[in-house]
Amino acid sequence: MSAAPTPTSSSLEPLIEFRGISKTYGQGQAAFLALSGIHLGIRQGEFLAIMGPSGSGKSTAMNILGCLDAPSEGEFLFQGVHVERLGRNQRALLRRHYLGFVFQGFNLLARTSAQENVELPLLYRGESALKRHTAAREALARVGLSGWERHTPAELSGGQQQRVAIARAIVTQPLVLLADEPTGNLDSHRSHEIMELLVQLNREQGITVLMVTHEPDMASYASRIVHFVDGEIASDTEQEVRTCS
Ligand SMILES: Nc1ncnc2c1ncn2[C@@H]1O[C@H](COP(=O)(O)OP(=O)(O)O)[C@@H](O)[C@H]1O
Numbered sequence: 181m182s183a184a185p186t187p188t189s190s191s192l193e194p195l196i197e198f199r200g201i202s203k204t205y206g207q208g209q210a211a212f213l214a215l216s217g218i219h220l221g222i223r224q225g226e227f228l229a230i231m232g233p234s235g236s237g238k239s240t241a242m243n244i245l246g247c248l249d250a251p252s253e254g255e256f257l258f259q260g261v262h263v264e265r266l267g268r269n270q271r272a273l274l275r276r277h278y279l280g281f282v283f284q285g286f287n288l289l290a291r292t293s294a295q296e297n298v299e300l301p302l303l304y305r306g307e308s309a310l311k312r313h314t315a316a317r318e319a320l321a322r323v324g325l326s327g328w329e330r331h332t333p334a335e336l337s338g339g340q341q342q343r344v345a346i347a348r349a350i351v352t353q354p355l356v357l358l359a360d361e362p363t364g365n366l367d368s369h370r371s372h373e374i375m376e377l378l379v380q381l382n383r384e385q386g387i388t389v390l391m392v393t394h395e396p397d398m399a400s401y402a403s404r405i406v407h408f409v410d411g412e413i414a415s416d417t418e419q420e421v422r423t424c425s
């Protein structure tokens with residue numbers, strides 16, 4: 181397997197589609213149905229907030245959307261490609277080429293500069309040192325961290341660390357940014373700054389953003405809110421896009 185599966189594009193099709201997606205953890209008596217026949221279509225350029233109580237299946241859905249885990253049942257299409265039919269390695273290629281990830285805990289390498297953290301995905305791709313340096317500097321500039329390249333995570337605030345993580349997620353120019361509670365470890369002020377950055381990336385670069393949050397304040401930045409309850413979609417609402425300060 182030398183190349184990523186090539187998605188075919190059609191503006192009529194959603195970018196991402198769940199058709200009857202179910203996920204069961206465990207087997208037999210211990211089996212637990214975490215997602216139950218989910219149908220969900222996501223268009224390119226949407227900013228989707230996934231909400232719902234703890235244990236409702238949000239992270240399970242994100243793991244499938246992020247090609248990190250496979251569904252137990254149903255079809256998962258990414259630009260028309262049946263991801264549920266791909267093997268582990270092909271899923272990894274799809275992930276590396278089209279998706280960027282941001283986590284609640286930032287997940288940066290501790291004794292490594294911001295610059296090197298952001299270069300990492302390009303290193304995995306085998307890009308040249310020059311290309312890595314240039315792209316990482318650009319990505320750090322886009323998240324407002326020009327001049328902070330040599331700082332390690334310990335020398336940065338939580339908000340700045342999350343910006344580095346976002347720079348690392350966008351340095352490969354992904355189509356989709358997946359963020360599981362990206363503001364969960366930040367105070368309110370930093371949280372709003374991170375949300376405004378995500379909105380900016382969504383609007384200016386056209387990156388589709390899929391974000392899990394349980395804070396209505398953060399979800400208010402999204403163009404659409406999907407509520408999960410007990411592994412099912414309880415509501416799916418488009419909303420007016422909030423204007424950033
Ligand atoms: N790897 C796993 N093995 C067994 N059960 C799991 C696993 N991951 C999640 N679950 C269960 O599936 C349900 C949904 O989990 P999750 O998707 O993490 O919910 P949320 O992110 O909405 O809090 C929970 O009841 C959780 O305990």
Ligand SMILES: [Mg+2]
Nearest residue numbers: 235238239240
């Ligand atoms: Mg979760």
